[in-house]
Amino acid sequence: MKTVNKTIVKMMQIALVLMFVFSCTKDETTEVYQEPGALLESEYGLEAISDKEIPQEVLNQLETTKDNLEKYMTDVLQIVDYTIIGKVPNAKSLNKTFEAISKSSSTVAYGNIMDPETVVIGDLNKLLPSKTQEGSNLLKEYASDQIKVGDKAIELTWNYKGETFKTTTFYNDEGITWDNLMIGLIMMNPEPETELKNNANEKAGVSWNSYKRSWYGNWLWGSRRGTIYYEITVYHTNGTVSNTDITDYGHMNIGSAKSESRVLKETGSYGRGQYALGLCTPIASLKFNEDNFEVSVSGVGSNIISNGTKSLYPN
Numbered sequence: 001m002k003t004v005n006k007t008i009v010k011m012m013q014i015a016l017v018l019m020f021v022f023s024c025t026k027d028e029t030t031e032v033y034q035e036p037g038a039l040l041e042s043e044y045g046l047e048a049i050s051d052k053e054i055p056q057e058v059l060n061q062l063e064t065t066k067d068n069l070e071k072y073m074t075d076v077l078q079i080v081d082y083t084i085i086g087k088v089p090n091a092k093s094l095n096k097t098f099e100a101i102s103k104s105s106s107t108v109a110y111g112n113i114m115d116p117e118t119v120v121i122g123d124l125n126k127l128l129p130s131k132t133q134e135g136s137n138l139l140k141e142y143a144s145d146q147i148k149v150g151d152k153a154i155e156l157t158w159n160y161k162g163e164t165f166k167t168t169t170f171y172n173d174e175g176i177t178w179d180n181l182m183i184g185l186i187m188m189n190p191e192p193e194t195e196l197k198n199n200a201n202e203k204a205g206v207s208w209n210s211y212k213r214s215w216y217g218n219w220l221w222g223s224r225r226g227t228i229y230y231e232i233t234v235y236h237t238n239g240t241v242s243n244t245d246i247t248d249y250g251h252m253n254i255g256s257a258k259s260e261s262r263v264l265k266e267t268g269s270y271g272r273g274q275y276a277l278g279l280c281t282p283i284a285s286l287k288f289n290e291d292n293f294e295v296s297v298s299g300v301g302s303n304i305i306s307n308g309t310k311s312l313y314p315n
Contacts, residue, residue, distance in 0.1 A: 044168060045096030046086030046153055054084065054154070057175045064221040068187065072113045077121070081157040085168070088151050097147060097170075101180060102139040104132045107165055108283060109184040110302045113220065119185065120300070121160050127300050128283060135283035135299065139180070142254055142282045146170075146177045156181075183254045184281050186225065186302040187218040198315070206242070208235045211312050215304045217252070217279060226252035226279040228304060230261050234271035236314035244271030244312070255281040258288050258295050270313045278305040 066079050088094050100106075104125040111119030120127065128135040147170045154169045156179065169179040176182065197210040214229035228250045235243040244266045250259030257279040265272035276295045278286045284301025288294070294307040 043096075044086075044100045044153065045088070045093030047089040047093065048086050049084065049152065052084050055171065055173045055175075057173070058154075058171045061176050061219075061221040065182070068220055068222065069113065072187075073116050073119065076116050076161060077113070077119065078159045079156055080159050080164070082154045082169070085153050085155045087153065088147065088149050088170070090149060094147065094149055098140050098143050100168075101143050101178070102136040104136060106139070106180055107167060108135075108139070109181045110281065110284070110300050111185060112188045112302060113185055114187055118302075121181065124283070131299065138282045138285065138299075142183070143178055146254060148172070148177075151177055178254075182220055184283070184301060185220055186281060187220060187222065188302075188304060189216050192216075206235055206237055207314065208233055209312060209314060210234075211310065213310075215277070215279075215306060217302070217304060219253075226250075226255060226257055226304075228257060228259055228277040228279050228306070230259070230273070230275035230277060230310070232271065232273045232310050232312050234312045234314055239269075239314055241267050241269065241271045241314055243267065244273065246273030246275070246310075248275055248277065250277060250279060252279040252281075255279060255284075255301065256286050258286045260288055260293065260295070262293070264309065265311075270311050272309060272311045274309045276307045278303065280304075 062079065062082060069078055088097055106124050107121065108124050108127060109119065109121040113119060124135050125132045151170045151172050154171065156167050156169050158165055158167065167179055167181050170177045192213055192215045195212045210231060210233040212229060212231040214227060216224065217226040219225045230246060230248045232246045234241045244263050246261045246263055248259035248261035250257035260276040261273055263273050274293055276288060276293055278295035278297060280286055280297050280303035281301040284297050284299030284303055286295055286297055289296065295305055297303045297305055
C-alpha cells in the first residue's frame with residue numbers, strides 16, 4: 001500500500017513539473033513570436049480595422065510618389081510595399097501616436113529628391129544630436145495639427161541604398177496627412193521661375209514695369225506644398241521713376257515660411273528693393289534678423305532660403 005502511494009506521489013510530481021515546463025514554453029513563445037502588426041498597433045495606439053479599402057486619392061499619391069522616386073532616386077530610395085494596419089480610435093490613442101512619431105529614435109528625412117545628393121535619412125537623435133528634444137517637439141507640434149481621431153494608417157516599406165525600413169503613414173479620405181519621411185522630403189524646382197511684365201498707359205502718361213521671382217516646393221506626389229516670392233514694381237514717366245513698390249509672400253504646408261521686403265530706393269533713375277524669404281519642413285525652423293534683413297534656418301529640414309536686393313530700371 002505504501003509502495004502504491006509513493007508511486008502516485010511520484011507521478012503527480014512529474015506531472016506538475018511537465019505542466020510548469022509547458023506553461024513556461026508557451027509564455028516564451030507568445031513573447032518571442034508576437035505578430036509585428038500587433039507591436040506596431042501597440043506602439044502607435046492603433047485599432048485594427050476590417051476595411052482594407054484605401055481611398056483613391058491616397059492610392060494616387062502613393063503611386064505618383066513611387067513614380068517620382070523612380071525618376072529622380074533610382075537605386076537610392078524607393079517604396080517597395082504598403083499595407084493597411086489600423087486607425088486612430090480615440091484621443092488617448094492619438095496622444096500615443098504623437099509620442100511614437102516624435103521619439104528620438106524615429107526615422108526622419110530631409111532633402112530635395114530632384115537632387116539625390118541632398119537627401120539624408122536617419123534617426124532623429126543622429127541627425128539632430130544637439131537639438132533632439134527641439135526636433136521631437138516640432139514633430140509633435142506639427143503632427144498634432146495634421147492627424148485626427150478617425151484617421152487610418154498604412155505601413156510603408158522603404159528601401160534606402162539597399163537597406164529596408166518601415167514608416168507609418170496616416171491618411172483620411174482626402175489624402176495623406178502624415179508620414180515622417182514624406183513631411184521631411186520635398187521636390188524643389190531646379191530653377192526658380194521668373195516673370196517680367198511691362199505696361200504703358202499712354203493716356204495717363206505713366207508706365208510701369210514689374211519683376212517677380214518665385215521659388216516653389218512640392219509634395220513628393222507633385223502638388224504644390226510651399227511658395228515664396230517677391231515682386232518689385234516701378235512707376236515711371238519719361239524714364240524717371242516716380243514710385244517703387246515691393247511685395248512679398250510665403251506659405252508652407254506642414255512646415256514654416258517667412259517673407260519680408262522693403263523699398264531701398266523709391267524714385268529717380270531706378271527703383272530698388274530688398275527681400276528676405278524662406279520656407280522649410282520640420283524638423284527645421286526659420287528666423288528673421290531685422291538688423292541684417294535676412295531669413296536663416298536652423299535644424300536639418302528641407303529648405304529654400306533667398307536673401308537679396310533687386311534694382312529695376314524703367315524701360
